[in-house]
Each structure stands twice: as structure tokens, then as C-alpha cells.
Amino acid sequence: MTSATLLRRITDYAARADPYPLYAELRRTPVARQEDGVYAVSTYWEIAGLLHDPRLSSDPRNRVPTAGEEDILEEEQGLPPSFLRLDPPEHDRLRRLATRPFGPPDSPRRVSDMRGDLARMVSGLIDGLRDRERADIVEDFAYPFPVMVICKLLGVPHEDEERFHVWAEAIVAGLDPGEEGEGPAERRRAAQRARMELGRYLAGLIEDHRRAPGGDMLSALAAGHGDRERMSPLELVVTAVLLLIAGHETTVNLITNGMLTLLRHPDALRRLREEPGLAVPLVEELLRYEPPVQLLPQRTALADIDVGGVTIPRGAPVWLVLASGNRDPRRFPDPDRFDPGRTGNEHLGFGGGIHYCFGAPLARLEAQVALTELARRLVEPRLVTDPPPYRRNPVLRGPRHLPVAFDGCVP
Amino acid sequence: MDLNRCEAYAQCAFQAPDVFAMHGEEALMYEPCPGDERREQVMRAAASCPVQAILVEWPGGPAVPEGAATGARG
Amino acid sequence: MPAADGSAEEFRRRGHAVVVGASLAGLRAAETLREEGFAGTLTMIGDEPHEPYDRPPLSKQVLLGRTGAGDTLLPRRRALEARWLLGTAATGLDLAGRRVRLAGGEEVRYDRLLIATGTRARPWIKETEAALDGVLTLRTGDDAARLARRLDARPRRVLVIGAGFTGSEITSACRERGIDVTVAERGPAPLVGALGGVVGAVAAELHHAHGVDLRCGITVTALEGDPAGRLRCAHLSDGTTLEADAAVVALGAVRNTEWLAGSGLAAGPRGVACDAGCRAFDVHGIVTDDVFVAGDVARSPHPLFGYQFLSLEHWGNAVAQAEVAAHNMVSPGPERRPHLWLPAFWSAQFGINIKSVGVPPMGRELAIVQGSLAERRFAAVYGHQGRVIAAVTFDHGRWLPFYGRLIETAAPFPPDFAQVDRAPGGPRPIPAEFPDPALPTHGPTVTLSGYAPSERRVTFVPARV
Numbered sequence: 001m002t003s004a005t006l007l008r009r010i011t012d013y014a015a016r017a018d019p020y021p022l023y024a025e026l027r028r029t030p031v032a033r034q035e036d037g038v039y040a041v042s043t044y045w046e047i048a049g050l051l052h053d054p055r056l057s058s059d060p061r062n063r064v065p066t067a068g069e070e071d072i073l074e075e076e077q078g079l080p081p082s083f084l085r086l087d088p089p090e091h092d093r094l095r096r097l098a099t100r101p102f103g104p105p106d107s108p109r110r111v112s113d114m115r116g117d118l119a120r121m122v123s124g125l126i127d128g129l130r131d132r133e134r135a136d137i138v139e140d141f142a143y144p145f146p147v148m149v150i151c152k153l154l155g156v157p158h159e160d161e162e163r164f165h166v167w168a169e170a171i172v173a174g175l176d177p178g179e180e181g182e183g184p185a186e187r188r189r190a191a192q193r194a195r196m197e198l199g200r201y202l203a204g205l206i207e208d209h210r211r212a213p214g215g216d217m218l219s220a221l222a223a224g225h226g227d228r229e230r231m232s233p234l235e236l237v238v239t240a241v242l243l244l245i246a247g248h249e250t251t252v253n254l255i256t257n258g259m260l261t262l263l264r265h266p267d268a269l270r271r272l273r274e275e276p277g278l279a280v281p282l283v284e285e286l287l288r289y290e291p292p293v294q295l296l297p298q299r300t301a302l303a304d305i306d307v308g309g310v311t312i313p314r315g316a317p318v319w320l321v322l323a324s325g326n327r328d329p330r331r332f333p334d335p336d337r338f339d340p341g342r343t344g345n346e347h348l349g350f351g352g353g354i355h356y357c358f359g360a361p362l363a364r365l366e367a368q369v370a371l372t373e374l375a376r377r378l379v380e381p382r383l384v385t386d387p388p389p390y391r392r393n394p395v396l397r398g399p400r401h402l403p404v405a406f407d408g409c410v411p
Numbered sequence: 412m413d414l415n416r417c418e419a420y421a422q423c424a425f426q427a428p429d430v431f432a433m434h435g436e437e438a439l440m441y442e443p444c445p446g447d448e449r450r451e452q453v454m455r456a457a458a459s460c461p462v463q464a465i466l467v468e469w470p471g472g473p474a475v476p477e478g479a480a481t482g483a484r485g
Numbered sequence: 486m487p488a489a490d491g492s493a494e495e496f497r498r499r500g501h502a503v504v505v506g507a508s509l510a511g512l513r514a515a516e517t518l519r520e521e522g523f524a525g526t527l528t529m530i531g532d533e534p535h536e537p538y539d540r541p542p543l544s545k546q547v548l549l550g551r552t553g554a555g556d557t558l559l560p561r562r563r564a565l566e567a568r569w570l571l572g573t574a575a576t577g578l579d580l581a582g583r584r585v586r587l588a589g590g591e592e593v594r595y596d597r598l599l600i601a602t603g604t605r606a607r608p609w610i611k612e613t614e615a616a617l618d619g620v621l622t623l624r625t626g627d628d629a630a631r632l633a634r635r636l637d638a639r640p641r642r643v644l645v646i647g648a649g650f651t652g653s654e655i656t657s658a659c660r661e662r663g664i665d666v667t668v669a670e671r672g673p674a675p676l677v678g679a680l681g682g683v684v685g686a687v688a689a690e691l692h693h694a695h696g697v698d699l700r701c702g703i704t705v706t707a708l709e710g711d712p713a714g715r716l717r718c719a720h721l722s723d724g725t726t727l728e729a730d731a732a733v734v735a736l737g738a739v740r741n742t743e744w745l746a747g748s749g750l751a752a753g754p755r756g757v758a759c760d761a762g763c764r765a766f767d768v769h770g771i772v773t774d775d776v777f778v779a780g781d782v783a784r785s786p787h788p789l790f791g792y793q794f795l796s797l798e799h800w801g802n803a804v805a806q807a808e809v810a811a812h813n814m815v816s817p818g819p820e821r822r823p824h825l826w827l828p829a830f831w832s833a834q835f836g837i838n839i840k841s842v843g844v845p846p847m848g849r850e851l852a853i854v855q856g857s858l859a860e861r862r863f864a865a866v867y868g869h870q871g872r873v874i875a876a877v878t879f880d881h882g883r884w885l886p887f888y889g890r891l892i893e894t895a896a897p898f899p900p901d902f903a904q905v906d907r908a909p910g911g912p913r914p915i916p917a918e919f920p921d922p923a924l925p926t927h928g929p930t931v932t933l934s935g936y937a938p939s940e941r942r943v944t945f946v947p948a949r950v
Binding site for chain 3: 412413414415417418419434435436437438439440441442443444466467468
């Protein structure tokens, strides 16, 4: 089997439930050129190096489109890219402005102050399972919970969930580089349309918040921070789209992957029940072992880059396969073992460098609270099917449904 | 704190705002000997550090290497 | 008892290790000895009465009043089972008899010795002036406690003598507390000796933007007290007089090697010379095999920098060198490792995080490769003989590992590749403006390979044309 077909086998839906053996195969060539010109990087140190390498751009405008990608520049004629897909200095400015109402140095307690709200939301959702013996962890818990959280954080009315859920699905599908279904080009176009519509919706909401500000992030972003630099109205909309999508399409997978992993490792589930503090390193291990963002497929080499004995030529698309780096035996002892107490866990689950996951602190807190309470309250939970059915997307990977049987809930 | 390793991801300042604070965008200030009531916060901060730059030891207990949270209560 | 490599195992099992210097390097070395299975007797000797503590917070959190000076104890990696002789200075070394003499007259025998006595603050040159109430230095925890108390008393003006890193951090803390500060710096800009005049000019802007009365090209000629022995004013080289309630002397450090005078070791004002394996040289240039050196007091050759001996007053060097020294103390020859640490340090001042890798003062030129000097957010690389020798960032720390690798791989200077945030037309080399020309080197070009410590071996590559 050549490496050219390997990446395609990974994005193929057949590999979704367990891509890890293919990642192991991929790691035999740490930097592997695919037949379509993509360079797949799969080993820990090489990925970590490239995450800090200023010769790698996140801006699609630097891309020389490969076959079938001719539309990649044209699609950007919709909303301009968010900071996720920008390079410094624009990236730094926008991320700095987005951070002001979210985290240190200006808002250090925004996330930790949400702990009580999060606990109440989780309690409410699990209370809803009280009289049941079966649940779909995705539909009944792992999807609604992060949506409630991001709505609360941003100041988006939760009752609008049905509207933006459709747009969110389309936008996330646009990240799927696989060949199945309508194909990546059509998905990208649909994603761009959805971004426009979601943007229009959020623009209206931001205007409302400007007139009647609340304690939420959109109000703070709309108000700006004193007379210091601020986002333009368009930048604000684009950032709001990013935060809403990222805030509810990744955490669902972290929590679902977490519950699935716990049910496959009853010892860890029991330990978490007895020792709730274990949730802290356990979630880190989860981010290593089953990261919700499996790979970063949108980087471009701005110059020839020598890495792993290979020269990635200028203009080449580069995929950083984070989930594979997380299983690299040169970095992690016994990498295929789920070890909830693992120390020195410098995983790549949130990426690294300047694009390190913006919402990481919130995602951590959500997963810690969610998994601790699920472990504590569900009585004798067990998997109904293993593996569960997965979403198609190989980038944001996770089960579509996670049917679980249990013998009721403790209060 | 190994501030050579530190890359200012500020995860510790999110997790333990009573112990770690960003001073500007990248400079980190921290309380080197936080009290026992901050123990849980500190363990969260140490575990979440993306570059594992935080070394934690509690008096009376064994030295705890980076990231380990044995004994921390959630 | 061990005399050669063959007896490393014997030493590991029941030897006597003595560590002189109970600060960062001494502690980390002792922990590494135990981690590597050293089961013998361990004696820690320190002249300060305190357990090992961390110094970087002293010029930051402690001066800001956020942390007590006694609250910066270093976390321990493990229990040590050591005999601690604190508040006890070593006063002499008998190499032949393998004995350390202590201030009280006691002698401690060793099989293997680690010297980690570090540095102390360079005192004000005139003793009577240095003795004035209000004239301070900052190196130890006790120094920091005195200075913090002084700042608590709301002095009308503080004079900081010397705008190196310590002086600048003290100045920054004073301004944050709303205290008026004058800085007297002999050179043309703050940080000029460490980072050069180009970056120093940015540091000067930071001082000005924060309301510091910065006076460059100025020296303090005398400190004058009142009849009660309290500091009243300072006389400056431009003929002016400055009233100040406190003066902090921040003129660098002096290596603690006096206790080794006459011992036969290659010890002097520049430190104790040792090989890349941390073994001390004697005065004849012959390497010893039972005396090791680590931390600020060590001078050791570095293959990346033409095998020049480097003395590094860096927190990270103290840790890395201590680990190598301790490993080599308990290892037979073939298992010993070289200390190939890439110099790195940081400083937080005026809300900016300054980081550096490599040896900036070796660079004749620099190029701004990311960000801009005007915004005070940038990455600068320094060049020496056509290759990258150092990098400095202001609030751009996440990129620094990349520039560290450029140094390790002897990448050409100026960098000739496209990258994000690159100035139009590419980076333009300009003179780095160090006060003294960079030292010429004639060594081979060296490349490091691998990431794990055990893989950090030297390979030679031809110098680039």
C-alpha cells in the first residue's frame, strides 16, 4: 500500500470508527507526499515543529489550488476569513480583540465563573434521563450542553438553535475533504452560503446587543474596550460566526468521545466516579487519545521546508495529523493505552503555536463537568453498539449517535 | 515555573485566576507558594499547561511531577 | 573509593556527594543524583540560611507586593534525604584531600563534589556610600525583602543604577506601584549589553512610555548621605544632582569563586572553567574527574559558539547544567553526556515578555523577521559570520522554538525564506549596535540533531560560504 492512497483511506468513511491503525501506518513516513500534492505530517515532533514554523500559513489565499480545488479562492469572496484562517499580523490583532471579553489579561474569570452555570445545565440534562433506561448521549446530552453554554457565553437566544444548527452543520461539513457524498467542492460552496446566512443572523443579533447590552461576549465585543482598537462590524460578524461554530461543533465530540472511551474502559469510569479530581488529567488524556479535531488540513508552505528528511515545496498544502502525533511512540510511552492519570501530557489535542484552540479553557471545563457527572449519576451505563455510528467528517471526528443503556440515575 | 518553556497560552490563568495572571499579553505573574485552598486550581493549571511548564509540590506530600493530579479533588 | 570511571557504580551505591551551593542548580543537581539512583550520602552546603528558593519572582511579584520574599521556595521534584548545612559558607577546597572547608572551621570530606555557588550582586564600588541607609542591591530573598519594604514606604524617588534586565525589572515594578524612578545607565540604551542598541532603543521607549526618567550615557559619581547616614542624593557624571530616597545598584553580578582561591582549580572572576561534561579544570588546564560545576558560576565551552567558554547567568542553564553534571557524577565515561543547552532566558517588564535564545552579543547584525519595532511586538534574529546566532522576541514567544532550531542548524543569516508577517521586501539586516564588537570566532560550524536529551550529540558540518 503506498502512502498516496493512505490519506484517502483515512478520510474514507470506512476508517471513521478506528483510524488509528492507519495513522500508525502513516507514521512510517513522517512527512508523506500524497499523489494530489498534499503533504501529510503524522509524527509528534514534526507536527510540533511545524505548528511553530512561520513558513507555514493558515491563510487559504496563499494556496496554489490543487486539482478539484479551483474554487478555493473564489469561495473566499463570501465572508472574509476568520482569525482561524489568517496569519499574523491580522490574526494576532483579531484574536487579541476576541480575547478581551473572554480571557486574561482583561477577563480572567469569565470562564471559571461559568462553572456554576455549567453544573446546573449538566444536572438539568441528566435529570431529564431519570425515568429512562436508554439514551443517545449525543442527542440527549453532548450536543445540547455545549450549545447551551455557547449561547449563554455569546448571548445568543437558545430558542434560535434550530435555525443556526442547520447552518452550523453545513459549515462544518465544508471542512470535510473526503470524496464521498456531493464532494468537497460542493460542500465548500454550501458552507460558504451557510456562513453568509449565519453571519446575517448574527449581525442582527450584534446590533440588538449594541443597543441593549448584556453581560455576554457579543455585547462586550460590540461595545469595544474603551477607546482602544476595535473590530470593524464585518470582523465582528466573522468572529462571532467562528466562535458560535467552534464552540458547539467540537465540544460535542470531546464529550461523546469521552463517554465512549469511559464505557470502553470500565476501570477509568469507576475511578472517575470515586475520585472526581481525576477528571482533570483524564480530559487531557482524552484530548490525546481521541481528539475531537483529528487533523488540520488547511496549512500552506510559504517556502521550501525541510522536515522529517523531506522538503515540502513552497506552495504545497500541508496536513498536520494531530491525532496521529498524539499516538507517536517516540513521544508518548505506550501511546495506544488510555491512561487517565498520564503525566507530562503535552498532547496536540488543541493544536499549538499561535492558533492554539481559542476555546480550550471552556472545552476543558465543559468536558470535566460533563464526564464527572455522567460517571457519577448514570447507574451501570453500557454501550448498546460498539462501535457507534460516526459522523462522516474525518476532521471533526465523533459519533453521530451514542446509544447507551443504564439502570436509572442517582440524584 | 519554567518560563523558558512557557509560551503564554494563558491556560493557567484561566484555570487558576487566583494564582496565575497575565501581565500584558505574554508576561506571566504567579504566586509561587499558593495556599492549600488553591490546591485544586493549581492542579488544574498544571495539567492544562500545553507545554507542561508548571512544577507542583505540596508540603507534606510527595513531590508531584508536571501534570499529575493524584490527590487533587475535583 | 572511586578514583576513576570504573568506580562510578561504587560511588552510586555508597559514595559521598557534596553540593556546595543550595540554590536552583544545587537543588536540581541533588534531585537528579537521587533520580539516577545515587544511594550514598548527600550533603548540601549553602551560605544563605534559607531553603532553596526561586529568584525570578524576586524582581517582579515580590517587588509588586504580591508575594512575600520568603514565599518563593522552589518546588521539589522528589525527597532528597540529604544533610543540609544552611547558613554555612564554604571557605576553602583541598583538592588532594577531597575536603571542603566551612566557615566554622569544620571540614566535609567528599568523593565527588559539585560546585554551584552562583553569583552575588556587584556591590556599589565605594564601601562607605554602599553602607548608606537606602542604598540597596537585589540578588537574594533578603535583598528583595529589604527593597520591597522600602517601596512599601512610598519613597519619593528611587534611583536605579544600571538598566540591565534586573535594573529594568525593578524600574518596571516601581512604576507599576506609582513610584517615581530615575534610571542612570552608562550605555546608550537599556539592555544594550545583552540585546544591542537597536532593541535597546525599544526598551528605552518602554521606559519613556511608562514615565521613567531614563538617563543614558550617565554614570553615578557619588552617593551622598545625610548626617544620620541616610541616602539623600546622587551626583551624576553630567554634573547634576538627583535627590532620591533609595538607590538600587543593579550593575550585574560577581561570581562566587573567592573560596576556591589557591585550591588549584581554574577558578577566577569569570567563573570556574569546566569541560562540556561539567568537570572542573585545574589551573594547568587538566580536567578533574571528581569535581563538577554547574549554574551561574560555571564557564564551559559550547560547540555551537565556536567552543568558546560561555558563562551564562540564566535560570534555564542552571537547571540543564545541573542535570548534566549530576548525571555525569554517577555515570561511567561512555555514558556521560555533554551540556549542549541552547542559551535561553526571559524577562518581564512593563507588561512585555522579552525572550531570547542563543547568544545575541555575538551578533554583529540583526534583522526583524516578524512584527515591528514600532509596535514593540517583534521577533529579531541576530547574525554572525553569515549564520543565525540568536533570536529575541518581544511578545512573540511562541515563535521562538523555530528560531532556536535555526541556531542549532546554523541556518544562513539573514533568513532568506518567505514567512508569515514578513516585512515587504524581506528582512533587512542592520547593525545590532552592541557597544563592543562581537568576538571573532574561528571554530567549525556545528549542528545539533535530535530532540531527546540522549540524542543531543554534536555533528560537524562544513561552514556555509
